[in-house]
Amino acid sequence: MALTAYDLSGRTAFVTGAAGGIGRACAVLLAEAGAAVHCADRDADGLDGTAALVEERGGTARVHVLDVTDRDRLGEAVRSCERLDVLAAIAGIMHSSPVLETRDEDLDRVLNVNFKGVLYACQEAARLMLAQGTRGSIVTMASGAVDTGGAGLLCYGAAKAAVVQLTKTLATEVGPHGIRVNAVAPGWIRTPMTERHDRAAQAHTEAAMTRLTPLGRVGEPDDVAHAVLYLASDASAFTTGQILRPNGGVAMPW
Numbered sequence: 608m609a610l611t612a613y614d615l616s617g618r619t620a621f622v623t624g625a626a627g628g629i630g631r632a633c634a635v636l637l638a639e640a641g642a643a644v645h646c647a648d649r650d651a652d653g654l655d656g657t658a659a660l661v662e663e664r665g666g667t668a669r670v671h672v673l674d675v676t677d678r679d680r681l682g683e684a685v686r687s688c689e690r691l692d693v694l695a696a697i698a699g700i701m702h703s704s705p706v707l708e709t710r711d712e713d714l715d716r717v718l719n720v721n722f723k724g725v726l727y728a729c730q731e732a733a734r735l736m737l738a739q740g741t742r743g744s745i746v747t748m749a750s751g752a753v754d755t756g757g758a759g760l761l762c763y764g765a766a767k768a769a770v771v772q773l774t775k776t777l778a779t780e781v782g783p784h785g786i787r788v789n790a791v792a793p794g795w796i797r798t799p800m801t802e803r804h805d806r807a808a809q810a811h812t813e814a815a816m817t818r819l820t821p822l823g824r825v826g827e828p829d830d831v832a833h834a835v836l837y838l839a840s841d842a843s844a845f846t847t848g849q850i851l852r853p854n855g856g857v858a859m860p861w
């Protein structure tokens with residue numbers, strides 16, 4: 608297949624969580640592939656940094672400072688796109704607590720950001736794509752946590768499992784209109800999220816993840832961004848309702 612299948616020239620992408628880590632890498636790569644990118648996040652300074660990177664590479668970026676749990680504000684931002692071809696719903700937070708110590712407020716906070724924040728973005732984007740009557744691609748952010756479980760990952764994993772269900776359900780509902788919906792479920796990726804642990808704990812986890820991962824390293828944000836570009840572009844034109852796992856082989860579910 609010609610590489611033009613990855614070309615996003617003339618298309619518009621909306622990326623949440625675009626101020627740093629994986630979301631920033633996605634915004635920059637989608638822009639490099641030719642898309643005009645709308646970058647949304649609650650971190651205004653981080654968004655400016657992403658927009659500068661996009662522009663340095665010759666792309667165009669518009670920033671939206673918002674919280675993805677604010678449905679109205681998010682809807683307004685999505686609808687401000689003149690047209691929308693791609694949504695990458697990447698924003699998320701980490702939370703870890705043993706099941707027996709998990710409080711309602713932990714569960715609510717993580718479900719609100721990691722599930723409802725993705726749901727609201729998907730609803731707004733799909734409505735806009737349906738109204739346009741054009742093809743579209745929606746990429747959601749799950750996690751390897753849905754494959755591996757893991758101590759402390761009740762809230763985080765439950766939200767990501769809900770994202771997987773959302774992805775499959777929406778893919779079924781909007782597929783007949785030419786809108787594709789897929790998830791990425793990365794393994795351990797070196798980002799501000801994973802670097803927030805103290806240095807010793809992080810080095811220990813990275814060493815353990817490296818040992819457990821057949822490809823012998825932890826991931827980088829670009830490893831995920833390339834998977835997102837594939838799903839966003841015509842290269843994946845016959846792929847919907849799927850989970851793509853840029854995880855170095857650490858989990859190999861059917």
Ligand SMILES: NC(=O)c1ccc[n+]([C@@H]2O[C@H](COP(=O)([O-])OP(=O)(O)OC[C@H]3O[C@@H](n4cnc5c(N)ncnc54)[C@H](O)[C@@H]3O)[C@@H](O)[C@H]2O)c1
Pocket residue numbers: 623624625626627628629630647648649650653673674675676697698699700701720724748749750751792793794795796797798799800801
């Ligand atoms: N890093 C990993 O190992 C890994 C693995 C699997 C999945 N993920 C997922 O990838 C996504 C990105 O993670 P990352 O590692 O780049 O983390 P990160 O913390 O580096 O980036 C997350 C971004 O989301 C933004 N954000 C968080 N809550 C928000 C809210 N309520 N409204 C708007 N913006 C908000 C943050 O400001 C930040 O810019 C998350 O959904 C995460 O769960 C990460």
